[in-house]
Amino acid sequence: MNADYKAYFEQHREEHLNELKEWLAIPSISALSEHKGDVAKAADWLAHKLKAAGLEHVEIHSTAGHPIITADYLHAEGKPTVLIYGHYDVQPVDPLHLWETPPFEPDVRNGKLYARGATDDKGQLFLHVKAVEAILKQEQSLPVNVKFCIEGEEEVSSPNLPLYLEQHKDKLAADAILISDTSLLAPGKPAISTGLRGLCSLELTLETANTDLHSGTYGGGVPNALHAMVELLSSLHDKQGRVSVEGFYDGVQELSAEMREEFAKQEFDEEQLKESLALDSLYGEEGFSFVERVGARPTLELNGVYGGFQGEGSKTVIPKEAHAKITCRLVADQDPQAVLDAIEKHLKAHTPAGAKLTYKPKEKAFAFNVDPSHPMLQKAADAFGAVYGTRALFTKDGGSIPIVEKLSSTLNAPAVMMGFGLPDENLHAPNEHFNLENFDLGLLTIVEYLQSI
Amino acid sequence: MNADYKAYFEQHREEHLNELKEWLAIPSISALSEHKGDVAKAADWLAHKLKAAGLEHVEIHSTAGHPIITADYLHAEGKPTVLIYGHYDVQPVDPLHLWETPPFEPDVRNGKLYARGATDDKGQLFLHVKAVEAILKQEQSLPVNVKFCIEGEEEVSSPNLPLYLEQHKDKLAADAILISDTSLLAPGKPAISTGLRGLCSLELTLETANTDLHSGTYGGGVPNALHAMVELLSSLHDKQGRVSVEGFYDGVQELSAEMREEFAKQEFDEEQLKESLALDSLYGEEGFSFVERVGARPTLELNGVYGGFQGEGSKTVIPKEAHAKITCRLVADQDPQAVLDAIEKHLKAHTPAGAKLTYKPKEKAFAFNVDPSHPMLQKAADAFGAVYGTRALFTKDGGSIPIVEKLSSTLNAPAVMMGFGLPDENLHAPNEHFNLENFDLGLLTIVEYLQSI
Numbered sequence: 001m002n003a004d005y006k007a008y009f010e011q012h013r014e015e016h017l018n019e020l021k022e023w024l025a026i027p028s029i030s031a032l033s034e035h036k037g038d039v040a041k042a043a044d045w046l047a048h049k050l051k052a053a054g055l056e057h058v059e060i061h062s063t064a065g066h067p068i069i070t071a072d073y074l075h076a077e078g079k080p081t082v083l084i085y086g087h088y089d090v091q092p093v094d095p096l097h098l099w100e101t102p103p104f105e106p107d108v109r110n111g112k113l114y115a116r117g118a119t120d121d122k123g124q125l126f127l128h129v130k131a132v133e134a135i136l137k138q139e140q141s142l143p144v145n146v147k148f149c150i151e152g153e154e155e156v157s158s159p160n161l162p163l164y165l166e167q168h169k170d171k172l173a174a175d176a177i178l179i180s181d182t183s184l185l186a187p188g189k190p191a192i193s194t195g196l197r198g199l200c201s202l203e204l205t206l207e208t209a210n211t212d213l214h215s216g217t218y219g220g221g222v223p224n225a226l227h228a229m230v231e232l233l234s235s236l237h238d239k240q241g242r243v244s245v246e247g248f249y250d251g252v253q254e255l256s257a258e259m260r261e262e263f264a265k266q267e268f269d270e271e272q273l274k275e276s277l278a279l280d281s282l283y284g285e286e287g288f289s290f291v292e293r294v295g296a297r298p299t300l301e302l303n304g305v306y307g308g309f310q311g312e313g314s315k316t317v318i319p320k321e322a323h324a325k326i327t328c329r330l331v332a333d334q335d336p337q338a339v340l341d342a343i344e345k346h347l348k349a350h351t352p353a354g355a356k357l358t359y360k361p362k363e364k365a366f367a368f369n370v371d372p373s374h375p376m377l378q379k380a381a382d383a384f385g386a387v388y389g390t391r392a393l394f395t396k397d398g399g400s401i402p403i404v405e406k407l408s409s410t411l412n413a414p415a416v417m418m419g420f421g422l423p424d425e426n427l428h429a430p431n432e433h434f435n436l437e438n439f440d441l442g443l444l445t446i447v448e449y450l451q452s453i
Numbered sequence: 454m455n456a457d458y459k460a461y462f463e464q465h466r467e468e469h470l471n472e473l474k475e476w477l478a479i480p481s482i483s484a485l486s487e488h489k490g491d492v493a494k495a496a497d498w499l500a501h502k503l504k505a506a507g508l509e510h511v512e513i514h515s516t517a518g519h520p521i522i523t524a525d526y527l528h529a530e531g532k533p534t535v536l537i538y539g540h541y542d543v544q545p546v547d548p549l550h551l552w553e554t555p556p557f558e559p560d561v562r563n564g565k566l567y568a569r570g571a572t573d574d575k576g577q578l579f580l581h582v583k584a585v586e587a588i589l590k591q592e593q594s595l596p597v598n599v600k601f602c603i604e605g606e607e608e609v610s611s612p613n614l615p616l617y618l619e620q621h622k623d624k625l626a627a628d629a630i631l632i633s634d635t636s637l638l639a640p641g642k643p644a645i646s647t648g649l650r651g652l653c654s655l656e657l658t659l660e661t662a663n664t665d666l667h668s669g670t671y672g673g674g675v676p677n678a679l680h681a682m683v684e685l686l687s688s689l690h691d692k693q694g695r696v697s698v699e700g701f702y703d704g705v706q707e708l709s710a711e712m713r714e715e716f717a718k719q720e721f722d723e724e725q726l727k728e729s730l731a732l733d734s735l736y737g738e739e740g741f742s743f744v745e746r747v748g749a750r751p752t753l754e755l756n757g758v759y760g761g762f763q764g765e766g767s768k769t770v771i772p773k774e775a776h777a778k779i780t781c782r783l784v785a786d787q788d789p790q791a792v793l794d795a796i797e798k799h800l801k802a803h804t805p806a807g808a809k810l811t812y813k814p815k816e817k818a819f820a821f822n823v824d825p826s827h828p829m830l831q832k833a834a835d836a837f838g839a840v841y842g843t844r845a846l847f848t849k850d851g852g853s854i855p856i857v858e859k860l861s862s863t864l865n866a867p868a869v870m871m872g873f874g875l876p877d878e879n880l881h882a883p884n885e886h887f888n889l890e891n892f893d894l895g896l897l898t899i900v901e902y903l904q905s906i
Contacts, residue, residue, distance in 0.1 A: 031766030092768055095665070156766060183670075197669060201767050210731035212548070212882035216650065216852025217636070219782050220694070220752030221743040223736040227690060227755055234687035237680060239805075241673070278663035281807045283676040290674045299673030302680055303770050304761035309778060313484030313609060314654045314815055315545055316780050316853075317756050317881050325762060327769050329672050352692070354734045362767055399669025400769075428770050429665035 008134055009443050017113070017436075019049070020126050021106040023088075024115040030066055030089035030156045039152050042088045042122075043067045046129075046150060053133035055148065063160035066152030070171075073132070074145045080376075080453055081145035083174035085407060086125030086181065087154030090117035091428045098430035111436050118434040119421040124180035125150065127420060127439065131446035143451045147174060151403070154181075157199065157363035158403040165410045174413050176376040178449075179404065182397050182419030184438065185266055190384035190445075192377060193417040195295065195396035196404055198330030198367035200340050204347060205358040206232065206322050212308075213318040222318060223354030226307045229322035235350045236300060241284045243300045247342040251333035255288075255296055263291045265393060276424060294398035300328045300343075327363075329400060336364030365402030374414045376453065383449035384418070387441050392418075399427075418445065461587055462896050470566070470889075472502070473579050474559040476541075477568035483519055483542035483609045492605050495541045495575075496520045499582075499603060506586035508601065516613035519605030523624075526585070527598045533829075533906055534598035536627035538860060539578030539634060540607035543570035544881045551883035564889050571887040572874040577633035578603065580873060580892065584899035596904045600627060604856070607634075610652065610816035611856040618863045627866050629829040631902075632857065635850050635872030637891065638719055643837035643898075645830060646870040648748065648849035649857055651783035651820035653793050657800060658811040659685065659775050666771040675771060676807030679760045682775035688803045689753060694737045696753045700795040704786035708741075708749055716744045718846060729877055748849035753781045753796075780816075782853060789817030818855030827867045829906065836902035837871070840894050845871075852880075871898065 009016075028042035029035040043060055047069050050058045055071040066089060074081070093103040093116050101107040106115035113123065128148075135142055149172055151161045165172065182193045208223040238244055268291045270282060284293040293299075307322030309315035328339055340361045351357045370377065372394035385391035397417070408415045420442035426432045462469070481495035482488040496513055500522050503511045508524040519542060527534070546556040546569050554560040559568035566576065581601075588595055602625055604614045618625065635646045661676040691697055721744045723735060737746040746752075760775030762768035781792055793814045804810045823830065825847035838844035850870070861868045873895035879885045 031768065032764065092762065092764055092766070094762070094764065098665075199769075201769075203767075208732065211879060211884070212551075213730070214852065214880040214882065215752070215754045215756065215780055216782060216850070217876055217880060218747065219754050219780075219851060220750050221735060221737050221746040221851075222730065222732060223734070224754055226686075226758050227694070230683040230686040230755070230758065231690075231692075233679075233683040237684075239684075241680075277666070277675065279661065279675060279807065280809060281676070282674060283807050284674050293674040294671065297673050299668070301668045301672050301677055301769070301771055302683070302761065303668065303768055303772070304763050305679050305683065305775070306759040306761075306763045308755065308757035308759075309545065309547070310757050310759045310776075311485065311545055311547065313545070314656075314778055314780060315484065315756055315881065316652075316654075316754075318754055319756070322758070323763075325767055327668055327672075327767060329669060354732065354736050356733060397669070398672060398674075399667065423670055426664060427670060428667040428768065431664070 004138065005134060005444055005447050008138060009440065016130055020123060023122055023126065024106040024117050025104050027104045028089050028152065029092050030153050031092055039066045039089055043069055043152055046088050049129055050148060053129050054136040055132065061164065063164065065160045068161060068164055069150040070148060072147040073142050076142055076145045079144045080175040081147065081173070082176050082178050082450065083147045083149055083172055083411065084128045084178045085149050086128065086179065087121050087151050088125065089152040089155050090122070091155050095430060100431055112433040113436060114431060114433040116432050118432050119425045120427045120432065121154065121181045123434040123439065124420050127180060127442040127446055131443050131450065135447060135450065144453055147172060154401065154403065157365060161403055162406050165406060169410060172411055174411060177407050177411065177413050177415045179401065179415055179417050180420050180442070181401055182399065182417050183421040183423050184419060185393065185395065187422065187437070188388060188390060190388050190390060190392040191395045191419060192380055192392045193397035193419060194370050194372045194394045196368045197398055197400050198334060198336055198365045199327060199400040199402055200330065200336035200364040201327040201362040202340060202343060203360045203362065204324050206351065206355040207320060208355050209320045212320050215316040215318050218318055224318045225322040225355065226319055228352040228355035229305065229307060229324060231352050232347065232350050233302060233305065233324060240286050245342050245346040248339060249298070250338065251335060252298060253332040255292060259296065260292065263289065263295060266291055266395065295396035296331055298328060298330050298334060300326060303327055329398060331367045334367065336366060340364065363402065365400060366405050368405035368408065370408065370414050376414055376416055379452050380416045380418055380449055383445050383452055386448050387445045418449070457591065458587060458897055458900050461591060462893065469583055473576060476575055476579065477559040477570050478557050480557045481542050481605065482545050483606050484545055492519045492542055496522055496605055499541050502582055503601060506582050507589040508585065514617065516617065518613045521614060521617055522601065522603040524601040525599065526595050529595055529598050532597045533628040534600065534626070535903065536600045536602055536625055536630045536864065537581045538602050538630055538632045539581065540574050540604050541578065542605040542608050543575070544608050548883065553884055565886040566889060567884060567886040569885050571885050572878045573880045573885065574607065574634045576887040576892065577873050580633060580895040580899055584896050584903065587896070588900060588903065597906055600625060607854065607856065610818060614856050615859050618859060622863060625864055627864060630860050630864065630866050630868045632854065632868055632870050633873050633895070634854055635852065635870050636874040636876050637872060638846065638848065640875065640890065641841060641843060643841050643843060643845040644848045644872060645833055645845045646850035646872060647823050647825045647847045649821045650851055650853050651787060651789055651818045652780060652853040652855055653783065653789035653817040654780040654815040655793060655796065656813045656815065657777050659804065659808040660773060661808050662773045665773050668769040668771050671771055677771045678775040678808065679772055681805040681808035682758065682760060682777060684805050685800065685803050686755060686758065686777060693739050698795050698799040701792060702751065703791065704788060705751060706785040708745060712749065713745065716742065716748060719744050719848060747851035749784055751781060751783050751787060753779060756780055782851060784820050787820065789819060793817065816855065818853060819858050821858035821861065823861065823867050829867055829869055832905050833869045833871055833902055836898050836905055839901050840898040871902070
């Protein structure tokens with residue numbers, strides 16, 4: 001059986017890759033309003049491919065933001081139902097000058113497909129469309145009931161999907177939610193994520209005057225918005241990277257010996273990480289390994305800081321305003337709203353004299369955890385084993401897919417996160433890519449899984 | 454006599470303003486290489502006007518950077534020689550969105566001429582061209598010998614004029630150097646600056662990895678270039694704005710009782726300043742007034758800080774690099790190279806673990822001081838008195854015209870800084886403008902001065 005599919009996918013490989021490239025060429029950046037039309041175009045493209053794959057009831061639902069796509073194939077009476085979730089929107093691309101080939105001109109080099117969205121998440125989502133299509137073409141039926149629910153707002157924290165889920169609970173009901181938007185641990189080392197960090201984000205502005213000022217005429221006598229900003233932002237962490245905001249760690253669980261053991265099983269190579277990213281040293285809270293810091297500890301990151309002159313040469317200006325963008329990754333029972341409140345209080349208390357703070361809370365999502373002993377997760381680990389030759393480990397992922405917690409709690413079904421990416425595929429960064437080895441094995445693993453349950 | 458000139462300038466006012474607007478419309482930004490052609494165009498424009506004014510030996514000298522223009526009229530035998538210095542280059546214009554009218558579309562509103570360069574320095578320099586032209590037209594001769602030496606690199610710290618000065622010392626020899634590139638204290642309160650702060654500048658970059666990273670996959674476990682940058686930059690000042698760099702204040706003179714008295718004479722209204730700039734509070738070293746801080750104390754200003762995502766929406770990125778631009782204003786005997794060295798040492802010592810520092814020193818210039826009892830300065834104060842009805846005060850200016858110290862020491866002549874700007878004319882900032890009252894009175898004051906010496 002597996003051999004048949006191997007031949008089928010080999011035979012259609014070029015055709016599949018060309019299709020995926022076509023999709024990747026559409027710059028569906030959900031965060032930037034000028035790309036609204038492109039996001040819609042990417043949705044249409046996907047709906048068309050779902051129909052072509054043989055799925056039924058393919059529908060594009062408009063929302064207050066970007067569209068949601070649903071489809072299904074429900075002819076396996078008495079068999080479980082799997083809801084496949086994914087997203088067709090992508091991250092912004094700057095700094096553009098660091099891309100080796102343009103982000104929306106997909107390019108295959110050394111067995112890797114380079115493009116924004118190649119791994120996060122168009123490439124991984126595409127595997128499910130083609131796996132289902134393959135089974136339908138080979139068998140004229142599916143061994144389980146399959147539903148798709150695909151959104152275009154994951155990269156902006158899914159503002160509109162929760163309402164849709166509430167309103168269509170029955171239509172979307174499933175025994176498991178299948179998601180490929182995470183990573184293997186390393187080439188040949190598959191993993192199923194049983195935890196995702198939550199998230200909250202905010203923006204802040206400091207203003208010190210009603211106009212930019214000349215540093216000759218005023219320098220040394222008036223506040224400088226950038227001085228105020230670096231002073232304020234430097235108050236957020238101690239030297240070891242522990243967040244200094246009072247109350248930030250409320251709801252974080254201490255790591256048990258069992259959890260530390262589970263993390264240790266990954267045999268993560270910190271030296272290799274340092275080398276591959278050209279890091280002088282790792283960084284973070286004392287007393288935790290890298291995988292523990294990323295998997296079980298929260299973080300507060302400055303994603304952008306800017307103010308004053310950024311052009312060529314110099315400009316003797318005292319900037320009137322400075323800006324910062326911040327996101328936090330949350331774990332366990334941290335309440336994203338409580339974290340935002342704690343940060344707001346800290347920022348207000350630490351804003352230097354002479355500066356006026358504007359604080360804007362943005363996204364928020366709880367962390368998510370699932371019990372790996374659930375049969376739907378055990379079978380997924382087996383499917384990896386059958387295809388990769390190595391059974392998947394159950395891990396905790398540092399990233400956030402804010403909607404997973406919502407999907408799982410609303411539909412009361414476990415989330416099965418079968419990731420086919422790799423940790424160094426430059427998600428959210430220049431030169432994002434997808435290793436085609438996992439493109440090939442991913443198709444087979446999904447077929448194997450759907451047939452095993 | 455004065456009455457004749459008043460009538461003459463009234464009669465030619467519209468024509469003069471139209472000419473100046475034509476010049477201001479040329480975006481001669483010396484710091485940006487894409488404007489090299491515009492800088493050359495602004496130089497040609499000025500050379501043409503100097504010829505039209507009746508000056509002789511008008512020459513455009515090319516340099517390694519932007520051209521120097523010289524001209525003279527040397528027919529007043531036995532009379533002193535005045536060298537008029539000024540610059541036709543302007544500052545960059547961003548943030549462009551804060552301009553009420555475009556920076557290179559000059560616009561008169563409420564008796565003010567708005568444009569980049571309106572007061573710094575095209576507008577002020579233009580007064581000298583038109584004052585000399587007026588005398589030549591009215592009297593067919595000048596009461597003194599006049600030379601012009603005009604550059605296009607003042608806003609980038611005059612890299613090429615010093616060599617030209619050394620090579621043409623004799624040709625440029627003068628009894629006084631006349632410069633209008635400073636300000637009145639307030640409307641109707643003329644001032645002659647007898648001191649300018651020196652300057653040094655630098656850029657720095659911190660790098661923490663070879664690629665931007667996803668805050669989900671890595672956040673909390675790897676260094677963030679922005680965290681390192683805000684920590685490093687916040688180490689440069691204490692809470693009161695005193696610079697924390699060891700050795701920074703070497704060569705700074707303590708303020709004597711006499712100097713404090715001289716500053717107090719300005720009767721500077723700090724409350725009014727706060728109100729006009731919408732400042733919550735003033736800022737700076739303890740124990741000094743605003744005019745003392747700006748006139749007699751050095752400062753270190755962050756002019757630009759940037760890294761990570763600056764677009765609309767959010768991006769969960771850990772930036773690999775962050776950048777900062779810094780300038781210092783120096784006083785008394787501070788050596789700009791020693792200050793740069795001290796800052797470099799501080800930055801190296803305070804760069805957080807995991808970050809790699811790249812440090813680039815840029816401009817440097819000594820502070821300048823002149824003795825106000827010199828007759829050429831006393832007569833300048835009298836000329837203001839005759840036209841404005843108030844004799845000019847002798848002040849210390851916080852700004853830097855790096856070339857003034859060089860001009861004065863190379864030509865061994867006092868610099869007479871007759872400023873016609875106002876402190877709130879948004880030099881180096883959006884909505885730069887020139888109050889036309891001082892356009893009118895400036896022309897008369899220059900004529901009065903040239904006739905009095």
